[in-house]
Amino acid sequence: MRRLTAAVLFAGLMCGAACSAPSPSGPAAASPPAGRSPAPEAAEPSEAAGPEGGRRGDGEAPAEFVALREAVPGVREDIRYAGADNFTGMPVDGYQEPACLLTEDAARALVRAREALAGEGLDLLVYDCYRPRRAVAAFLRWAADLSDTRTREEYYPRVPKTRLFEEGYLAERSGHSRGSTVDLTLVRADSGRPLDMGTPYDFLDPLSAPDSPEVTARQRAARDRLGEVMDAAGFGRARTEWWHFTLREEPFPETYFDFPVALSSLSSPPGALD
Numbered sequence: 001m002r003r004l005t006a007a008v009l010f011a012g013l014m015c016g017a018a019c020s021a022p023s024p025s026g027p028a029a030a031s032p033p034a035g036r037s038p039a040p041e042a043a044e045p046s047e048a049a050g051p052e053g054g055r056r057g058d059g060e061a062p063a064e065f066v067a068l069r070e071a072v073p074g075v076r077e078d079i080r081y082a083g084a085d086n087f088t089g090m091p092v093d094g095y096q097e098p099a100c101l102l103t104e105d106a107a108r109a110l111v112r113a114r115e116a117l118a119g120e121g122l123d124l125l126v127y128d129c130y131r132p133r134r135a136v137a138a139f140l141r142w143a144a145d146l147s148d149t150r151t152r153e154e155y156y157p158r159v160p161k162t163r164l165f166e167e168g169y170l171a172e173r174s175g176h177s178r179g180s181t182v183d184l185t186l187v188r189a190d191s192g193r194p195l196d197m198g199t200p201y202d203f204l205d206p207l208s209a210p211d212s213p214e215v216t217a218r219q220r221a222a223r224d225r226l227g228e229v230m231d232a233a234g235f236g237r238a239r240t241e242w243w244h245f246t247l248r249e250e251p252f253p254e255t256y257f258d259f260p261v262a263l264s265s266l267s268s269p270p271g272a273l274d
């Protein structure tokens, strides 16, 4: 199914300016919301049930997983949880490298999305993919430490830390741990500059709901275009986070994996998708 070529490997390792592209400007100026939407990814019904753990052991990914940048040369990644530029303010447990690991089915679906965007001069920028259970546990430890409010102004200025769990911004399990869920945005293909979506990635706030009435028409249109292209590629969108999408026909709908985010977790040789 996959083959390795030097050109592909080289291209896959190149990242360019998009890797360090700045986030869109802060949230749109807006008055406080009248109501608060319930729960983001945490509230997916399928996350309420299902066995824990992977079928190959927690240290190794099933053969169905690929590294996106090797499977899809030229794809843009900025894996925030591998560094300190995220709502916890520190690298997150389980992210040994800034890599997007995904099921091959999800990677193929992202290829379809990129093809649909190419004619418009747009591309995708991927922020997060497979997320080990230990990373989700680290989020919960961060949430429980009420003395740590270093990132509040940037990431959750309107939702008290004590309510992030209750209001569904954080949860004990994430669809990302099943390997077919991605967080991403649209960028201009030439510059790599992200489109203005009305909030930065991971802004824990009602403003991040895709249909928030508080964003401008232009920001809403950008969210809608992302939603449309991902829908056509086979992904369902979250109700409360414009950046979050899950493959509808995911190969591991009930399995929450815990192998580290590292190329060494993969059991299959790297190579581009045919």
Ligand SMILES: [Zn+2]
Binding pocket: 041, 128, 176, 181, 182, 183, 243, 244, 245
């Ligand atoms: Zn997500």
